[in-house]
Amino acid sequence: MLATKNQKTLSLEQQEELLHTLKTRFEKNMDRHLGFHWAVVQAKLEASPEKLWSLYEMERTGGEPDVVGFDDTAGHYLFFDCAAESPKGRRSICYDREGLESRKEHAPENNALDMAAAMGIDLLTEQQYRQLQQLGNFDLKTSSWVQTPHGIRKLGGALFCDRRYDHVFTYHNGAQSYYAARAFRGLLKV
Structure with missing residues (x-):
C-alpha cells in the first residue's frame, strides 16, 4: 500500500x-x-x-x-x-501558485511552495541553505528555490541558490520561471 x-x-x-x-x-x-x-x-x-x-x-x-x-x-x-543535487522529483517547477498562474504558455505542473505545503515541510531559507553547504558540496550542477522575502516576491521575483566555483551563490528570477535543473530543498522539524 x-x-x-x-x-x-x-x-x-x-x-x-x-x-x-x-x-x-x-x-x-x-x-x-x-x-x-x-x-x-x-x-x-x-x-x-x-x-x-x-x-x-x-x-x-x-x-x-x-x-x-x-x-x-x-x-x-x-x-x-541532503541529496547531492536538487531533488529529482521536485524539478521543473516555478516558485509559487501566483507565478504558476501567471504563465500563459508552457506552465509547469506544480510550484515549490504548494509542493512543500502538501508534503508538510518548509522551503529552506537562504541562511539554512548556507548552513547546509557547510556540511558538504550541494547543487554543483543544479539549483534550489529558497524562501523569498515578501518585498522581492511582491515585485515578481523569487530567490534560488546553488554552489559554483566553491562558493554559494544566491540569485533571482521571475517567480514564474522554471528549469529542468531547479527544484527546492525542504526542512522538517521533528
Whole structure:
C-alpha cells in the first residue's frame, strides 16, 4: 500500500523501510550531526506519524533527508534534504501558485511552495541553505528555490541558490520561471 496525498500515514512496512533508510544515512553521515544518537531521533519520529509521512515524501521525491541540527528552544530535530543535487522529483517547477498562474504558455505542473505545503515541510531559507553547504558540496550542477522575502516576491521575483566555483551563490528570477535543473530543498522539524 502506498501513501497518498490525502492519507498522511504510512503502513508498518513503509515505516520500517523508511526508518532503516534514515538510520543508514544518519550513521553514514555522522559529521552532519555530531553528538546526536539515532535511538533518540527514532523515538521522536515514531511518536510523530505525520512527520514520518513528510519524511517519506521527502525521500520519495529524491531529497535524501537527514538530521542536520537541533533547535534547543523548541526541542526539535531539524531534517534537511541532503541529496547531492536538487531533488529529482521536485524539478521543473516555478516558485509559487501566483507565478504558476501567471504563465500563459508552457506552465509547469506544480510550484515549490504548494509542493512543500502538501508534503508538510518548509522551503529552506537562504541562511539554512548556507548552513547546509557547510556540511558538504550541494547543487554543483543544479539549483534550489529558497524562501523569498515578501518585498522581492511582491515585485515578481523569487530567490534560488546553488554552489559554483566553491562558493554559494544566491540569485533571482521571475517567480514564474522554471528549469529542468531547479527544484527546492525542504526542512522538517521533528
